[in-house]
Amino acid sequence: MVQIPNVDAGAKPLRIGFILSRDFTMSAFSMFLDTLRLASDVGDRSGRVHCDWEVLSATGHLIRSSAGIEVAPTAPLGDPRRFSHVAVVGGLLRAEAPLDEAAIDFLHRADAAGIPLIGVCTGSFILARAGLLLRRKACVSWYHVDDFRRQFPDIPALADRLFFVNGNRITCSGGAGAADLAAYLVERHLGLPSTEKALQIQQIERARPPSEPQARAPLGKAVSDDRVRRALLIMEQSMSQPLRISDIAGRVGISARRLESLFWEETGTRPNAAYVRLRLDLARWLVLKSKRSLMDIAISTGFPHPSNFSRRFREAFGVSPTALRQSIGRTMSGDAPPPHVAEEDARFA
Template sequence: MKTVNNNDGTPDKATAAGKPDLRVGFILLNQFTLIPVSGLVESLRFAADISFRSQQIYCQWDFMTWDNLPVAASCGLPVSPTCALNNLLSYDYIALAGGMLEETRHPPDALLQLLQELRGQNRPIISLCSASFVLAKAGLLDGRKAAIHFTIRDEFMQRFPKVTAIAEDSFVDDDGIITCPGGLAIDLATHIIRKHCGEIRAQKALKYLLEGAVLEKPPLHAPQTPPHVYQNQIVSKAIAFMRDNLSAATSLTAVAEYAGTSTRQLHRAFLSNTHLPPAHYWRKLRLEQARKKLADSSAHVTSIALECGFADASHFIAWFRKQYGETPAAYRKRRHAVERLNG
């Protein structure tokens, strides 16, 4: 893991605590809009440690540019990259930050190729503000829904008729292609922090960014579309069934029947839309749910395993280690170690 240093040159406690739960690599385009980048990274900062020392423990981030040269925000603030544009697959998300349309209408071919390669590796990509123009130019939004700012929606629709442009939502996550039209991007930040770091970390960020208001229900401008939007109705119906039956020992035959198809067609639809067989996708949902329970409760590992549809604890531990690179016990121990360090 990359060592994060404090301002005085000493190693950050993140090094001792182990790898972070969430890593975001920002690629800043020239004339990018500062507010959505700030909203996203400040949310990560508050969720990143127990205290308020801005230590990159649970969350880490870097700022890059596509050509490794300094850029300026749309307000004129000069920004230099904090690292070179490399090792992009080490990040959980790549966030492309756009702003002034002159810089995003005609993106360089090298950047388009880079984004296509990242998508080919199934890496989630976030577009902030007008960076949606770049994703669309790369063909990554064809046949998808995208959240577009109302001021540029007409031009976007004219240029990219294969994309369903939505102006009402604060973000849309369509199978790992996430579009955010701008604003504070706090809804988006909460979504990915909750997914990777758990409810406690998400609420910590919300509490201090929204003047102490801990939300018990979705934000006012939360997306009206589901977090993951699939054009294929079979896949959408099947995933809804899977989410409602995470703890049940239900067969794929039952999933296929609910979706109104055969198991063979279900398999083909999932491979085409999610790049995973349905059984693997269902297991991924169960592991995500289990990870949240590990972070947000003190329940025994065996209980969590059974609640999330695994046959036994050993089966759950094996898959958890394969997915996240550590055992459930190690994951919890690491979190407790961080809390003691920051206590």
């Protein structure tokens, strides 16, 4: 359970201060906020009876979402100790700083006061960049996990679950997972009846636990078993240095034999074959969409030997990686790889 720091006498047990980044994700913010609102309400009046929240800003200026809708702050930054949690809602990954210096300073003051910090969507990037995820793990959307690992190689990134509670840090993949995170907090601070009421009104069947896999169909088909879905997400996160199936099974919490059986039931294929196919699908996408050399693509997808990569690629797609790239170069000359890359690619013909 998340520990609540001391707040002013009479304060509600769950009071969230929201920090919205530039180009924040509206869906993650609204699903988090509406779960709080419905859990707090009595008599369908949107009352702040059981919990409270504010949108914080040092300037009071409107904050633009990634959808172009602007949200007005409701309170100044002030003293972070008036909140039980501070949640940073991220959005588009831009070169421009997502928060101003006053907001970053506020987060550090909240941390110094022992206030739990929450990173929603790419809010995990903001916390990491501010030095507030040191010696911790972070839950990141599968869509952004490669970006996170490139920017913060010393922070282990988890993209096989909805959210992750690590002491007084909570990081969430975003999207509908924000409602699950809010429900998690509501249940712990207000009780199960408040959680059930909030979710039922939103037409959400149940609150998913933190460890539930993020929604993803890596093989192009729906997979219903959570263990297989998590295994596929783990595979996607370990392309350049493929893991042993026994290691993946261990991380999922079952034996390798059981994972083999579940894969066959769910996908009609074995885990090893599915893993190879995921790596080849990524390789094909990189051949088509990037100007990276084929050697670089082969290594980054776990095929360090050119002949093996070329053979596997041809078996999967009916064409060699070199021939596929040459065909793209002929039809879209502007996207053709530079000469030094083309020379390297010759060995994959």
